[in-house]
Amino acid sequence: MQRILLLAATLGLISILGAQNQPWKGKFEPIDNLIAPPNTFRNASGAPTKSYWQQRADYKIKATIDETNNLLSGEETITYYNNSPDDLSYLWVQLEQNVNKKGNEDFGAIGNRMKDSMNTRQMQFLTRTLDFPAGYSIKSVKDKNNADVETIINNTMMKVKLNDVLKSGTSTTLYINWSYPITDRSLFKLSREGYEYFPEDNNTVYLMGHWFPRMAVYNDTEGWQNQQFQKLGEFALEFGNYEVDITVPADHIVAATGSLENSASVLNKTQLKRFNEAKTAFDKPIMIITEEEAINNEKQKSKKQQTWKFKAENVRDFSFASSRKFLWDVQAVKLATNTVLAMSFYPKEGLPVWRESSTNAIKQALEVYSEATFDYPYPVAISVNTSNVGIEYPMISFNGGRPIGGQISERRKQQMISTIVHEVGHNWFPMIVSSDERKWMWMDEGLNTFLHQRTIAERYPNASSVTPKTIVPFMSGDKSILRPIMTTSDNELFSQFGYNFYYKPTVGLQMLRNSIIGKELFDEAFKEYANRWKYKHPNPADLFRTLEDATATDLDWFFRGWFFTTDHVDMELSEVKWFTVYENQTNLEDRTNKSQVKLNTEGKNSNAKEQDFTNGPEVINMISAPDSAYGQFLSRLDEPQMRKALSGKNIYEITIKNIGGLVMPVTIEWIFTDGSSEIDILPAEIWRKNEYEIQKTFIKEKEVNKVNLDPNFEFPDTDVSNNSFPKTGQDSDFDTFKKNKTN
Numbered sequence: 030m031q032r033i034l035l036l037a038a039t040l041g042l043i044s045i046l047g048a049q050n051q052p053w054k055g056k057f058e059p060i061d062n063l064i065a066p067p068n069t070f071r072n073a074s075g076a077p078t079k080s081y082w083q084q085r086a087d088y089k090i091k092a093t094i095d096e097t098n099n100l101l102s103g104e105e106t107i108t109y110y111n112n113s114p115d116d117l118s119y120l121w122v123q124l125e126q127n128v129n130k131k132g133n134e135d136f137g138a139i140g141n142r143m144k145d146s147m148n149t150r151q152m153q154f155l156t157r158t159l160d161f162p163a164g165y166s167i168k169s170v171k172d173k174n175n176a177d178v179e180t181i182i183n184n185t186m187m188k189v190k191l192n193d194v195l196k197s198g199t200s201t202t203l204y205i206n207w208s209y210p211i212t213d214r215s216l217f218k219l220s221r222e223g224y225e226y227f228p229e230d231n232n233t234v235y236l237m238g239h240w241f242p243r244m245a246v247y248n249d250t251e252g253w254q255n256q257q258f259q260k261l262g263e264f265a266l267e268f269g270n271y272e273v274d275i276t277v278p279a280d281h282i283v284a285a286t287g288s289l290e291n292s293a294s295v296l297n298k299t300q301l302k303r304f305n306e307a308k309t310a311f312d313k314p315i316m317i318i319t320e321e322e323a324i325n326n327e328k329q330k331s332k333k334q335q336t337w338k339f340k341a342e343n344v345r346d347f348s349f350a351s352s353r354k355f356l357w358d359v360q361a362v363k364l365a366t367n368t369v370l371a372m373s374f375y376p377k378e379g380l381p382v383w384r385e386s387s388t389n390a391i392k393q394a395l396e397v398y399s400e401a402t403f404d405y406p407y408p409v410a411i412s413v414n415t416s417n418v419g420i421e422y423p424m425i426s427f428n429g430g431r432p433i434g435g436q437i438s439e440r441r442k443q444q445m446i447s448t449i450v451h452e453v454g455h456n457w458f459p460m461i462v463s464s465d466e467r468k469w470m471w472m473d474e475g476l477n478t479f480l481h482q483r484t485i486a487e488r489y490p491n492a493s494s495v496t497p498k499t500i501v502p503f504m505s506g507d508k509s510i511l512r513p514i515m516t517t518s519d520n521e522l523f524s525q526f527g528y529n530f531y532y533k534p535t536v537g538l539q540m541l542r543n544s545i546i547g548k549e550l551f552d553e554a555f556k557e558y559a560n561r562w563k564y565k566h567p568n569p570a571d572l573f574r575t576l577e578d579a580t581a582t583d584l585d586w587f588f589r590g591w592f593f594t595t596d597h598v599d600m601e602l603s604e605v606k607w608f609t610v611y612e613n614q615t616n617l618e619d620r621t622n623k624s625q626v627k628l629n630t631e632g633k634n635s636n637a638k639e640q641d642f643t644n645g646p647e648v649i650n651m652i653s654a655p656d657s658a659y660g661q662f663l664s665r666l667d668e669p670q671m672r673k674a675l676s677g678k679n680i681y682e683i684t685i686k687n688i689g690g691l692v693m694p695v696t697i698e699w700i701f702t703d704g705s706s707e708i709d710i711l712p713a714e715i716w717r718k719n720e721y722e723i724q725k726t727f728i729k730e731k732e733v734n735k736v737n738l739d740p741n742f743e744f745p746d747t748d749v750s751n752n753s754f755p756k757t758g759q760d761s762d763f764d765t766f767k768k769n770k771t772n
């Protein structure tokens with residue numbers, strides 16, 4: 030018997046009507062109801078409009094480090110420009126150093142449990158046994174008339190109740206005098222800044238971040254961004270110009286955001302000569318302070334003070350490091366529109382690997398990121414060595430990674446380089462493309478890690494980099510603790526944020542680039558987003574909209590699944606059926622010379638599911654379409670030509686099930702009996718009509734030996750054991766059959 034198949038019009042219907050026993054989830058519906066709507070200031074294409082406004086804050090600060098008491102004090106002038114359409118009666122100023130105050134219970138809630146055995150440091154995180162007087166002393170807040178301004182401090186936020194309403198389109202000036210005890214970095218969990226003490230030579234490295242009272246962001250979608258600082262959700266900051274004078278012991282070397290304005294008075298003649306030479310040293314770094322000189326400096330312990338003057342334009346923050354322990358090297362990096370001084374500062378404890386690799390890593394990041402977005406616009410890019418972790422600020426970052434006794438394993442060296450690339454890369458996201466870190470950690474970490482991993486893959490090919498495979502364990506993890514990427518920063522678990530806010534968005538962008546949009550269009554769209562929002566405050570909606578707007582690709586299904594759910598990718602290749610069609614319908618007997626031909630019976634359940642290709646193709650009898658199938662159309666298919674074209678070809682109908690829930694494109698690899706192979710790609714839209722199961726039919730000249738889904742691991746498929754037909758891991762019956770035949 031033969032199964033009769035009308036070739037016209039039926040294949041499509043089968044897939045529509047295929048088993049659909051789960052509810053429709055609207056996976057391809059627009060995400061308009063999930064993201065912030067466009068408004069007068071940011072449009073539906075994801076770009077800022079002509080009416081877009083942003084506040085601005087300029088700072089003049091005189092800061093002094095008291096080395097004896099580890100105290101930092103500052104006299105600060107903030108000029109705040111109200112570019113908003115609103116009149117403001119109060120301002121919010123961030124006091125992030127207050128996060129370490131004992132009363133800040135939320136911060137202590139991270140991993141706040143007793144264990145059978147705990148070291149003293151863990152116990153301190155838990156109990157705050159050593160009561161350190163962290164936080165600001167605000168000595169005075171005055172306005173431009175030198176009148177006191179009333180303030181109320183709510184933990185890490187200070188409300189400044191202006192004496193006069195700040196009208197839209199005007200500016201005001203605040204004078205704030207403050208001080209705080211600098212924290213020991215080892216004393217608090219998640220410390221990125223503070224001091225590191227070296228008992229061997231009785232010296233300190235100061236790493237000063239979020240050290241001065243800073244204006245909170247006021248914008249069109251959030252109003253005041255005055256969410257408390259709890260360390261995981263970092264910063265939301267306004268752009269402005271900075272003039273900062275830093276007074277430190279006279280034998281200290283200071284690295285800071287911005288250009289050094291008084292090098293002639295703070296550097297000695299030798300240092301100055303080397304520094305000027307370094308401005309054209311494009312091949313390798315020049316040592317401004319050598320190891321020998323740094324060791325000599327360690328012994329000075331000067332009681333005199335010296336002031337370093339820095340200027341920075343159009344930055345959203347300012348940070349600095351200071352110590353007499355620093356070695357210092359500088360190399361010039363030429364970009365298309367800017368020449369940048371890449372510099373590293375490190376104590377001798379960072380040798381030799383810091384001298385060998387740090388400044389070079391800065392150079393690699395500057396080149397790859399500039400190419401992918403826009404040229405690095407600032408005069409310097411600095412990497413400062415610390416004992417652990419990495420933290421970014423404009424033009425300067427503090428990066429962990431230190432050899433032990435001068436030795437460092439290849440793996441730890443790669444981690445160190447990776448950290449430097451990452452933290453330097455943050456100059457783009459969020460230091461220039463200034464998203465709200467307090468709210469959306471993934472917006473800067475995810476986009477930055479995407480380019481960071483691209484830098485590693487392109488410039489350090491021997492090092493391992495993040496690929497879709499990297500996140501499989503995370504994606505297949507316990508759903509009860511998984512959260513969508515679109516979770517606000519401080520609501521994520523401490524154990525999960527690395528994967529959820531760094532790697533998952535990275536892999537999402539990799540999939541968009543490599544497999545969904547394509548490199549050329551994606552790269553243009555990514556560049557478009559970066560350039561639209563440089564020196565501005567984008568929201569997630571602006572990113573989503575720009576990626577669609579610049580590529581003519583409907584990505585709502587992707588954003589919905591990848592950013593708003595915890596579904597994962599697991600495609601199952603559940604069935605492959607093999608058919609052939611014969612030109613000569615009448616002479617069935619001629620086919621008997623093909624020993625493996627199977628003549629199946631009709632009937633719904635009569636076909637046992639094939640495990641491999643052993644049973645050969647099912648023979649399809651293609652009958653002529655009756656005139657009625659054409660309705661009123663006058664034209665007719667050229668049937669003889671069609672029969673000829675299909676004669677002897679292999680037709681494969683595959684069934685794929687969506688087990689994980691995420692809809693994704695399907696990449697199908699066909700391996701033929703002659704060992705050759707080819708790839709077919711089905712776009713994600715194949716899942717529009719049935720989100721759980723699809724069928725698709727292919728015609729192949731050659732006979733297929735094996736079919737694989739996602740052969741190059743472009744998608745983080747959590748279970749690859751169901752990706753092949755015949756199933757992987759066992760010799761297929763067909764292989765056995767072929768072996769027996771050839772023997």
Ligand SMILES: [Zn+2]
Nearest residue numbers: 451455474477
């Ligand atoms: Zn980061």
